[in-house]
Amino acid sequence: MATTEATSYKKNDFVSDQEVRWCPGCGDYAILNAVQQTFAGFGIPKEQFAVISGIGCSSRFPYYMNTFGFHTIHGRAPALATGVKIANPNLEVWVITGDGDALSIGGNHLIHAMRRNMDMKVLLFNNRIYGLTKGQYSPTTVPGKVTGSSPFGSLDAPFNPIGLALGAGASFVARTVDTQIKHLKGVLEAAHAHKGFAFVEILQNCVIFNDKCFDHITEKDVRDDRQVDLRPGQPLVFGKELEKGLRFTPSDIEICTPEEATTWNADGPTGANAYRICQGSESGEVPVPIGIFRQVQRPTLDEGIAKQVNDVTEKLGEGTLESLLNAGDTWDVS
Amino acid sequence: MAPTKQEIPLQHVDEVVIRFAGDSGDGMQLTGTQFTDTSAMMGNDLATFPDYPAEIRAPIGTLFGVSGFQVRFASKDIHTPGDRPDVLVAMNPAALKVNIDDLKEGGLLIVNTGNFGKRDLVKAHYEENPLDNPLLEEKYQLVAIDLNEATLKAVESTGLSNKDALRCKNLLALGMLYHTYSRPLAHTEKWLTGKFGKKPAILEANLLALRAGANIAENSELFKSTFQVSPAPLPGGKYRNIGGNQALAMGLVAGCKLAEKPLYYGSYPITPASDVLHALSRYKNYGVTTFQAEDEIAAICSAIGASYAGSVGMTGTSGPGLALKGEALGLAVMIELPLVVVDVQRAGPSTGLPTKTEQADLNQALYGRNSEAPLPVISTSSPADCFEAAVEAVRIAVTYMTPVVLLSDGYIGNGAEPFLIPEVSSLKPFPKAFHTDPENFQPYSRDENLARPWAIPGTPGLEHRVGGLEKADLTGAVSYDAENHEKMTLLRENKVKKVADTYAPLEVFGPETADLLVLGWGSTYGAIRGAVERSQEAGLSVAQLNLRNLWPLHNDLGDVLKRYKKVLIPELNRGQLCRLIRAEYLVDAVSLPKVQGKPFMSGELVDAIKQQLAE
Structure with a gap:
């Protein structure tokens, strides 16, 4: 099928004609803007994008993207996207989901898509609350939180x-x-560049039902001291002047000088350090990690399926109606 | 001087029903299948009924572990595996106990005495050895033989352990029946060679057991006669023996070839539908992609995704799985993409009786979604018919851009019969083109069938959004408009109704008007046909109609029903079609429900017909 020349796009080429209907001040606006800008920079014809979502505030996202889009049912976006990608591995498949959609009702599909290494990018907008149903606690809500x-x-x-x-x-x-x-x-670009399943958690503020829930990590005046950016191949440093470092000891992660900082490795054999650092407290001395926790190459399912179909077809020859019907033991009645 | 061998007489009969029964590990399904395939190659018409427990290997010798396989083969046209067997092969006391009451009086009873020890009897809850009861020999032609000993002796030369050697005893029983019913060993010998080619000792043992069985039947004087069942006068053409799930898989593949689209089948293992997944996953060189999903919901959702991307998305399941797919089916109705959902029905609510048959998912297929979400529902009536039904399901799905539910059941899926292989030229293609023209493209515009365009990702200029929210007419934009919602609801309903305009004409078997019409759907077809034939031969005024299409119903159905004084509807449920017929046509149809996890016997339907006509 003919596709559009991979031209240089502008952000506006990815803006649909639909009026955006999130609450004023919602963190989703910023994410939408960033995704549109980033997609424009990929140099991929826009008809090659399939943006697929489940249900929830974040899942309105595809309506605002001038690409192919599918607003599916609650929790099922990774399952539906799996079928899309297997049926046409050339498509650029992005899934937009939230903490309730991905981790509660759709938890099973999410983990299996990860296990299979389906080549899709999943953006999980985590606002630690059910927004569209007007504020119930979600699978990422902090214990003790008063909600509806x-x-x-x-x-x-x-x-x-x-x-x-x-x-x-x-x-x-x-x-x-x-x-x-x-x-x-930067993270969206890295996710795009990754061949295989890319999971991106985006800390996102819900102004109505869970306002300021990440302020202790993301506010301008605390951000430098409360965040550490995991950059593969780079030392773990943070602080306004990058004057502090982190290092892994056998039993702990501790603050040190930048010179003593551990060099971040996102492709180790087990991902043990990524797991250790992601489990830290949000209120302790050690800052909250953002950036790239893990980045490894392994075979994708969609590629494997396509290859098997090709290999079997090569070996057995392309099946026809004639060969389909006449296989096995037959006999004639005159 | 040795006694001279008595000549065993050869009798010609027009049909025989054999039931093989043993432990679920005794290889009864294999034995039955081999007998069936050999009989098919001899040109008999045939029908089979495998009946096995849910336990894969139940404790040895128990009543609930008995596995059975019934095959009816005939020199005439038949439609069911037969009500009661002429021959029962009982490999142990439990198999005897479970099946003996079904055996026809005077029938041939072959018993493996090697498994009638004290413990075997206790496990089957026999207080005394039933073989010691003289009544058994009075009522049946008893052939009591120690198959274990005979097998060990036959395969001695292979040096196999006793345990491995005894595994061949089903082949010995099969060899005995092959000789008794004048069947050649060649087909099974060939099959064994293919299966055990890499295990020469096992192959040798099985071949020896098979041949020993035939020799014992010929030379032991255990059998009083041999039988000949001539080929059946089937319509001319090329045949193969086929199981229902296999035929269904072939039909789905053929349907996609005729639609000129790749096939995507996403499925989660479930009895008795898994064989469709197995069959399709072997057809990769036919443009088939299969995906074993993490659950039933993912299976259907991935199929919808595949249809969105340009394949014909399909999924297969049984009742509990269809329940899980309900929400996604609603999405498919809303976004109007092709989708085929196969339901190989099984018995009971919840887990129910997974290996037993029933037709009780009709209501679920018709109504099992939130709000107004109509979709075409079609059924298949026999193992061979699965092929045509599956092609029809694909045709409707792509022509009308709609999900379709195809209802089979365990009795059809696991059963087998001869399949008249259609000429490729007789299969009419129904190619469906993707929409490619960006000029004035509207995702929810409609063609003459009210189908919307199939506009797949990757097509320049057609970028658009779909989803489960209500669509504005033509543009497909999200719409909360009251009038639009009603308009779209009616559009979806009318689109499905239009499917009936393309049905083949209804075919009534029997007189155009009569005192009684026996109306059925799905797998009751064969039992009803047998009963109606017998009733007609007895001079009763009765006809049969079997429905392929359960929604929308045939445009002529109301008129046909009114030509009969009475309408009787036998169903393996509590009257689901009957209620639909009564509601749609105000016809005073009478329900004949049965929910025992077993198909109807023609005999019970003959009685019901007589009763209706007597009232």
Whole structure:
């Protein structure tokens, strides 16, 4: 099929004619803007993109993208996207989901897509609340949180999305922040460049039901001291002047000088350090990690399926109606 | 002086029903299948009914572990595996106990006495050895033989362990029946050679056991006669023996070839539908992609995704799985993409009786979604018919851009019969082109069938968004407009109704008007046909109609029903089609429900017909 020449796009080429309907001040606006800008820079014809979502505030996303888009049903976007990618491996498949959509009702599909290393990019907008249903605690809500369905405080223990992705074998795992546009775009570009399943958790503010829930990590005045950016091959340094470092000891992660800092390795054999660092407290001395936790190469399922179909066809010859019907033992009746 | 061998007489009969019964590890399904394939190659018409427990290897010798395979082969046209067997092969006391009441009086009873020890009897809850009861020999032609000992002796030269050697005893029983029913060993010998070619000792043992069985039947005087069942006068053409799930898989492949689109089948293992997945996953060189999903929901969602991307997306399951797919089916109705959902029905709600048959998912297929979400529902009536039904399902799905539910059941899926291989030229293509023209493209515009364009990702200028939210007419944009919602609901409904305009004409078997019409759908076809034939031969005024299409119903159905004084609807459920017929046509149809996990016997339907006509 003919495709458009890979021209140089502008952000506006990826803006659809639909009026954006998120609440004023929602973190989703910034993410939409960043995704449109980043997609324009890929140099891929825009008809090659399939943007697929589940249900929830974030899942309105495809309507605002001037690409092929599919707003599916709650939790099922990774499953549906799996069929899209297997049926046409040439497509650029991006899944937009939220903490309830991906980790609660759709948890099973998410972990299996990770396990299979489906070549798709999953952006999980984590605002630690159910927004579209008007504020119930989600699988990432902090314990004790008072919400519509937890008037005396939530008792649920939350998932750590990064830890879950690492455990399920995602070959690319990253975290970024809705308001840190440069970092966000950098992570999106790295996800795009990765062949295989890319999981990106985006810390996203819900102004209505969970406002400021990430301020202790993301506010301008604390950000430099409360975040450490995991950059493969680079030392773990942070602080306004990058004057502090982190190093892994056998039992701990501790603050040190930049010179003593551990060089971040995202493609080790086990991902053990990624798991250790993602489990840190958000209120301790050690900053909260963002950036690229894991980035490894392994075979994708969609490629494997396409190859097997080709190999079998090569070996057995292309099947026809004639060969289909006349296989096996037959006999004639006159 | 040795006694001279008595000549065993040869009798010609027009049909025989054999039931093989043993432990679920005794190889009864294999034995039955081999007998079936050999009989098919001899040109008999035939029908089979495998009946096995849910336990893969139940504790040895128990009543609930008994596995059975019934095959009916005939020199005439037949439609069912037969009500009651003429021959019962019982490999142990449990198999005897479970099956003996079904055996026809005077029937041939072959019993493996080697498994009638004290412990075997206890496990089958026999207080005394039933073989000691003289009534058994009075009522049946009893052939009591120690198959274990005979097998060990036959395969002695291979040096196999006793355990491995005894595994061949089913082949010995098969050899005995091959001789008794004048069948050649060649087909099974060839099959064994293919299967055990790399294990020469096992191959040798199986061949020896098979041949020893034939020799014992010929020379032992255990059998009083041999039988000949001539080829059946089937319509001319090329045949193969085929199982229902296999035929269904072939039909789906053929349908996609006729639609000129690749086939994508996403499925999650479930009894009795898994064989469709197995069969399709072997057809990779036919443009088939299969995906074993993490669950039933992922299976259908991935199929919808594949259709979105340009394949014909399909999924297969059984009742509990269809329940899980309900929400996604609603999405498929809303976004109007082709989708085929196969339901090989099984018995009971919840897990129910997974290996037993039933037709009780009709309501679920018709109504099992939130809000107004109509879709075409079609059924298949026999193993060979699965091919045509599957082609029809694909045709409707791509022509009308709609999900279709195809109802089979365990009895059809696991059963087998001769399949008249259609000429390729007789299969009419129904190619469906993707939309490519960006000029004035509207995702929810409609063609003469009310189908919307199939506009797949990757097509320049057609970028658009779809989803489960209500669509504005033509543009497909999200719409909360009240009038639009009603308009779209009616459009979806009318599109499905239009499918009926393309049905083949209804074919009534029997008189155009009569006192009674026996109306059925799906797998009751064969039992009803047998019963109606017998009733007609007895001079009763009765006809049969089997429905392929359950939604939308045939445009002529109301008129046909009104030509009969009474309508009787036998179903393996509590009257689901009957209620639909009564609601749609205000016809005073009578339901004949059966929910025992077993198909109807023609005999019970003959009785019901007589009763209706007597009232």
